[in-house]
Structures are given as structure tokens and as C-alpha cells.
Amino acid sequence: MPNVKYLCVLPTVEKDTDRLTKLTVRGTLTGNPQEFSVNFVNDPTCTDNITYHFKVLVRLQTIIENYKQKGEWSLSHKETYLNIFDETDFYLEFTLDYANSTIVVYQLRDSGHNFICEYNTLFDLTEIQAVQIWGDVQKINLFAMGYD
Amino acid sequence: MPNVKYLCVLPTVEKDTDRLTKLTVRGTLTGNPQEFSVNFVNDPTCTDNITYHFKVLVRLQTIIENYKQKGEWSLSHKETYLNIFDETDFYLEFTLDYANSTIVVYQLRDSGHNFICEYNTLFDLTEIQAVQIWGDVQKINLFAMGYD
Numbered sequence: 625m626p627n628v629k630y631l632c633v634l635p636t637v638e639k640d641t642d643r644l645t646k647l648t649v650r651g652t653l654t655g656n657p658q659e660f661s662v663n664f665v666n667d668p669t670c671t672d673n674i675t676y677h678f679k680v681l682v683r684l685q686t687i688i689e690n691y692k693q694k695g696e697w698s699l700s701h702k703e704t705y706l707n708i709f710d711e712t713d714f715y716l717e718f719t720l721d722y723a724n725s726t727i728v729v730y731q732l733r734d735s736g737h738n739f740i741c742e743y744n745t746l747f748d749l750t751e752i753q754a755v756q757i758w759g760d761v762q763k764i765n766l767f768a769m770g771y772d
Numbered sequence: 773m774p775n776v777k778y779l780c781v782l783p784t785v786e787k788d789t790d791r792l793t794k795l796t797v798r799g800t801l802t803g804n805p806q807e808f809s810v811n812f813v814n815d816p817t818c819t820d821n822i823t824y825h826f827k828v829l830v831r832l833q834t835i836i837e838n839y840k841q842k843g844e845w846s847l848s849h850k851e852t853y854l855n856i857f858d859e860t861d862f863y864l865e866f867t868l869d870y871a872n873s874t875i876v877v878y879q880l881r882d883s884g885h886n887f888i889c890e891y892n893t894l895f896d897l898t899e900i901q902a903v904q905i906w907g908d909v910q911k912i913n914l915f916a917m918g919y920d
Contacts, residue, residue: 628784635780635915642911763790767783768916 630757630764633668637771640750643722646770647755648732650715652762657682657711660759662718664727666747668754675747676727678718680709682760689743704741713765716740722749778905778912781816785919788898791870794918795903796880798863800910805830805859808907810866812875814895816902823895824875826866828857830908837891852889861913864888870897 630651634644649662661679665671674692681688685708690701708731717730717737725745730737757764778799782792797810809827813819822840829836833856838849856879863880873893878885905912 629786630783632783633781635778636776637912638777639911648916763787764785764919766916766918768796768914770914771912 627758628756629759629761630767631668631754632767633754634752635769642771643720643750644752644769645720645772647718647720648716648766648768648770649718649757649764650713650732650766651757651764652713653682653711654760654762657760660714660757660761661688662716663756663758664718664752665754665756666751671756673747673751675745675749675752676743678727678729678741678743679759680714682709682711685709687741689741691746693746698746702741702743706740708738708740720749720752725749775906776904777907777909778915779816779902780915781902782900783917790919791868791898792900792917793868793920795866795868796864796914796916796918797866797905797912798861798880798914799905799912800861801830801859802908802910805908808862808905808909809836810864811904811906812866812900813902813904814899819904821895821899823893823897823900824891826875826877826889826891827907828862830857830859833857835889837889839894841894846894850889850891854888856886856888868897868900873897 659681663674664676666673672695677690679688687704691698715732719728728742729740731740807829811822812824814821820843825838827836835852839846865878867876876890877888
């Protein structure tokens with residue numbers, strides 16, 4: 625996967641109940657960025673099944689949320705216009721609600737964190753095996769996994 | 773490895789220069805904890821070569837630092853007495869200095885972070901492939917990787 629900028633296989637934990645509940649990612653973008661995405665994939669080495677695809681179209685200030693099943697993107701992706709993204713970096717928090725199969729995304733700032741979007745996943749969140757970051761990303765500066 | 777409480781294979785990054793420079797780990801301990809350790813291992817599935825072994829003997833308030841080569845612990849481990857550890861949790865920061873093959877450890881508190889110890893490694897830090905946490909750990913609450 626030559627275009628993956630960052631790939632983290634979710635760490636092995638002792639108990640199933642100790643699953644990842646919060647992921648914080650801070651990164652810098654390349655010059656003239658078009659887009660970047662964060663994929664919560666169901667297999668570290670294959671992208672045929674993606675529980676949650678979060679993509680930002682930087683110029684269009686648009687968020688695309690979607691999932692992929694057996695190699696096919698869902699046709700009913702969610703699109704949100706939100707004029708909050710800058711062209712130099714991003715700082716996002718993803719919270720995972722296993723009981724409700726929901727991922728909520730926040731934008732972090734010095735002054736706090738702001739709700740961006742919420743997605744109800746088709747797959748159970750326990751299917752997620754790894755997180756990949758794609759697109760016009762210069763460098764990931766922070767990748768923090770929280771277990772609350 | 774049934775006694776490993778947490779295992780994180782270091783994420784794949786795009787450029788070799790984007791290596792892990794800071795690892796922050798916060799965890800809670802089991803009741804009546806004796807010890808816990810953080811191993812920076814040179815192979816995710818084998819512990820024959822460990823670039824950096826950091827262990828806290830909680831009751832003795834003693835830090836053991838060491839490395840392992842070809843299955844043998846070094847006989848010249850470093851031992852530091854520092855009466856700062858409590859029996860309920862820990863919050864540590866490891867900074868990796870590749871140029872000097874050195875790992876520096878800090879204890880984090882609300883009020884800042886305090887130097888604990890510094891270790892000059894035998895292996896090059898680029899050998900590290902994964903981080904394992906062992907011992908009397910109830911749960912890892914935060915595992916944050918920084919790339920400065």
C-alpha cells in the first residue's frame with residue numbers, strides 16, 4: 625500500500641473489554657493539499673472491508689463519511705460541509721461507542737474540542753483491526769490511543 | 773506471550789526520518805502490585821533482543837534498566853532508587869534520541885513532568901519494532917506516540 629502515510633495495527637490488549645475508545649490524531653499537510661483520510665479498516669493488509677472512512681476535501685471544506693464492504697464503497701456516503709479545516713494541519717479526535725456502533729469526530733483546539741460529525745457504522749466496531757491515514761499528509765505528529 | 777498486558781507494533785511511517793520520538797503511557801495497576809515493565813523490543817513476536825527494558829519494583833521504589841541480547845540479559849543492569857511511584861497507577865513519558873542512542877524517562881503529573889532516568893542503549897534505537905507492557909497492570913489507559 626504505497627500511498628498509506630501511516631498504518632497502525634491496533635495493539636493487543638489483555639481483555640476484550642479494554643478496547644480502544646478514543647483516538648487522537650494530529651498531522652501536518654503537504655503544500656497545496658487536496659484531501660486526506662483516516663480509515664478504520666477490518667484487516668491490516670487489505671482494504672476490502674472498512675468500518676469507517678473519514679475523508680476531508682480540504683479545498684471544498686467537505687467531510688465524506690462512508691464504509692466499504694467486500695471491496696465496494698457504499699453508495700450512500702454521508703457528506704457534510706463544515707468550514708473549519710485549514711491547509712496546514714489537522715487535529716482530530718475519534719471516539720468509539722461500541723454499544724451503539726457509532727464513531728463521533730471532534731476537532732481539537734487549544735480552547736477545547738468541537739463536534740464535527742457522527743457516523744453509525746454498518747460493521748460492529750469490534751471488527752476494526754487497524755487505522756490507516758492516506759492523502760496529502762506531510763507527517764503524523766501524534767497518534768494517541770485512549771482506553772476509558 | 774500470555775503475560776504481555778499490552779503489545780503495540782510500531783506503526784508504519786512513510787519516511788524513515790519520521791520515527792517515534794516520544795511515547796507516553798498511562799496505566800492503572802492491579803491491587804497489591806509488585807512490579808511492571810515496559811520493553812522496547814526488536815521483534816514483535818520474540819523477546820530475545822530488547823533494546824530497552826524499563827522495570828519498576830513498586831514496593832522497593834526501584835527502577836531497573838537493562839537490555840537483552842540473543843536471549844541473555846546484560847549482567848550490568850542499572851538500578852535507581854527513586855521514591856516517586858504509587859501503587860495505583862503510573863504515567864510515564866519515554867523520549868527517544870536516535871543520534872545519541874539514548875532513552876530518557878519522565879514521570880508526568882498535572883504540574884509538569886519530572887526526569888526519572890536516562891539510558892544509553894547498546895542497540896541502535898532504529899532496531900525497536902514494538903513496545904510491550906508486562907506485569908501487575910490492570911489496564912493501559914493511554915498509549916500515545918509522538919513524532920517531533
